[in-house]
Amino acid sequence: MKYKKNPMTLIRLNKYLSDCGITLRRKSEEYILQGRVSLNNKVTFDLSAKVDPANDIVLLDSEKIYQKRKLYILLNKPKGVVATTKDEKDRKTVVELIKSRDKIFPVGRLDYNTTGVLILTNDGDFSNFLTHPGNRIPRDYEVKLERTLTEVDKEKLCNGIYIKGVKGKFIKVVLHNKKSKKLVIVTAIEGRNHFVKNMFGALGYTVEALNRISFAGIKADIPVGAYRVLSKEEISGVIKTYGK
Secondary structure (H helix, E strand, C coil): CCCCCCCCCCEEHHHHHHHCCCCCHHHHHHHHHCCCEEECCEECCCCCCEECCCCCCEEECCEECCCCCCCEEEEEECCCCECCCCCCCCCCEHHHHCCCCCCCEECCCCCCCCEEEEEEECCHHHHHHHHCHHHCCCEEEEEEECCCCCHHHHHHHHHCEEECCEEECCCEEEEEECCEEEEEEEEECCCCCCHHHHHHHCCCCCEEEEEEEEECCEECCCCCCCEEECCHHHHHHHHHHHCC
């Protein structure tokens, strides 16, 4: 006997895969188009297909997919760890630092030797929210330069400079302390690859050390290498502050 689907509980197939912690929505669509996803024992290529989580059976590569609890973890990333789930060079990844049975992935990336705030989750929507350029999510970095930052260059970094033909800027640049102009704190609202290093590099500076001290207002309040679960209040606070 067929059941009648409740339209109020239906979600798109790609979102269901994302909610299950499989991958982000865009990658989920690739899986569907590749014929790797079955809905109620029938392969579907329909990107608009909808799922009733309580009754439908979804398979990925012939394995049943289950909805999982949403998990949000703050890691104070140490040096020498790759901010991915797998590494072709067999280097240690950030997910290996976290004891969890849930499949999680990092939100954005931090370079191999960059330290600081990194959020990991199995919530694809939250990850997209944090990384979407239109949401202008702030990231604060502590930067150690090989030489003193001049006032002229400080102004250029705030007004905007071009990196590979695309203009970028820091929202704020302040000295870490008055005694050394080699230590600065910058605030950015974009997450282009190597963005901070490339911004300084465009003006002839070398970044000797880089530490992300805050992301979306969430600070590294734990020791380097440690992690903790973010509370529901912290997550809802981020969405409330930066959501539209």
